[in-house]
Amino acid sequence: MSTVSTQSPVQSPILERIVREHRQFLDRLNGQQGKHLATLRLQAMEEFQRLGIPTVRHEEWKYTNLFPLLAKNFSLATEVDAAQMTDTVSAQFRHWGEPALVVNGMLHPPAASVVGSLRHALEMDQSFLTELGKLAPFKGDAIIAWNTAFLRDGAVIRVGDGVEYGTPIVLVSLLDGRDGNVVVHERHLLQLGRRSSLTLVLVQRSLGDGQVLLEQVLEGWVGEDSTLRLILVQDAPATNHAITTHCIELERNARLHMTTISIGGGFIRNMPVVRLAGEGADAQLYGLTIADGTMLVDHHTTVDHAVPNCTSNELYKAILDGRSTGVFNGKIVVRPHAQKTSAYQANRNIVLSNRATINTKPQLEIFANDVRCTHGCTVGRLDREALFYLRTRGLSTKEAEALLLTAFAEEITGTVPLNVLRTEINAQIEHLLGADELA
């Protein structure tokens, strides 16, 4: 019997490069940020090397090949002097809420805010390290291991008990691609106390013409009776790539309302992992993909019902044109004691081109017996009857398509809980779909 190597010869140069960069990264840090963190990074790197970069032979990555992306030879982004640009970049997002800028992975905390930097938090209190990795353990997960190995900074957002934080926080990831292709690792922590609420917007921008890859991990706790509204806006140019892991745990009666809008970028892989850990918790996940060209968007969701009486609902939609690829992998776990669980999942896709691909896979792991769990998926073209009906009223095929596609997309954008942001996203979508030229 032959042994299968976890490390294919193809990936070796990429892995070697990452290992080399890790060594240089540790050298540059030169023991800063303490011993415990240094140990954590080394352990994570060991695990990353043990696991290797996931290939398409890996069940969780069978539809999404990382290698063409990583072949772009990203180098680890270095710290840049961001003092002058913070104001101008922040200004672009001020009408959405309170911007906090993360430049090449380093947080520039806004004044008087609930947002602090992870590196400061770690400097103040090494015991803070014990929080890291609780929701996003690196054991067995190559991406989280990669993130942890290069862990340096990110945002720490803490909202105390009883605080309804009214202004949305806009976390802007700014990646500097002016001197070539770079990868940026970000690690964020989010803690909502009891009876509190927060709206958090995550958005990515880049500088220059280089290819940029954002590898982002967020760990978020939502306390009893609290609400987290999370909006992921992925609308950057095709030079922007993203691999996101957002691990959220919901306590008793806590709510998560998450909308992911993926309408721009090159390679996008989103991995929300939601754990319903207290009875009465509720998670609503919405996603929209609009892809053209060679764009790839992979929504890889995990909803884990760990206790009884929780509800979850997922609706992901995609419009695929050109040679684009869409992936939806929706995993729902219902643990043995999680009776009276309600879990819904739907994935709706419109494929406009013969060369576009959609892969959709529900993955239900149900170990309790008193459970309501449904899933459904559709893949199709635009409804011919609807198109004909609209044309008999004088709309051209193009206009009728634009109207139908916009309506299809707006079911998701309608879940964005911020009016100004929703309006902007809708305008972008109407432009993408040609609906802005409608009479």
Add this chain to the structure above:
Amino acid sequence: MIQPILEIRNLHARVGEREILRGVDLTVYPGQVHAIMGPNGSGKSTLAAVLAGREDYQVTEGEVLFDGKNLLELSPEDRAREGLFLAFQYPVEIPGVSTATFLKTALNELRKHRGQSPLDAMEFMELMRERAALVNIDPAFFSRSLNEGFSGGEKKRNEIFQLAMLEPRLAILDETDSGLDIDALRIVADGVNALRTPDRAFVVITHYQRLLNYIVPDIVHVLYRGRIIKSGTKELALELEAKGYDWIKDEAEVEA
């Protein structure tokens, strides 16, 4: 001399291998209401679909002139822009597209074609309110998704409302009476009657005579096996109602 709005000459159409229309002749003048009756499967809805430009049907013979233009060469949207309107037997539900958005797009498209400037939001709302009243449509419907979750009667009223908004030269009503109770039927018919003008024509396709008590036709045709086998005044409809279609089928068989 008054030109006909619609002239159908020896129209043959098929879907796949099956010939459904087998030589239809029909001439409609401005101001007229024509009723087309016939048993199920005689080709009534096919005629409507072919006139509206549904691509599932293949015209194999004959011609159709619409205001003197070759209708069959036009796309469905160009037919609409030239002033043809089909009220669907089964109006399509369109989730997420509000009646208002849809009608504004459609109306401004037609206005552009006619060389008119688009209506602004105020003018458009005003027109919607005025025309909605014709068929008893609550303005709350304007923001609802087109036909989605509408009852059968609401869908049919919505078709006539669209007709009122788009002001076509020729309106084809395909079994607009099907599934309507008597009150809804009256509302729909009143709406249509209010829209009768000297330069607009209607072709009313129906299985039952009942509708024709309210929308009184100038001429009644019987379509059977893809051909118009008999034409007459509104009394013909009453006769069909009383005697059924069998006698007319027999007559047709004898002639054939």
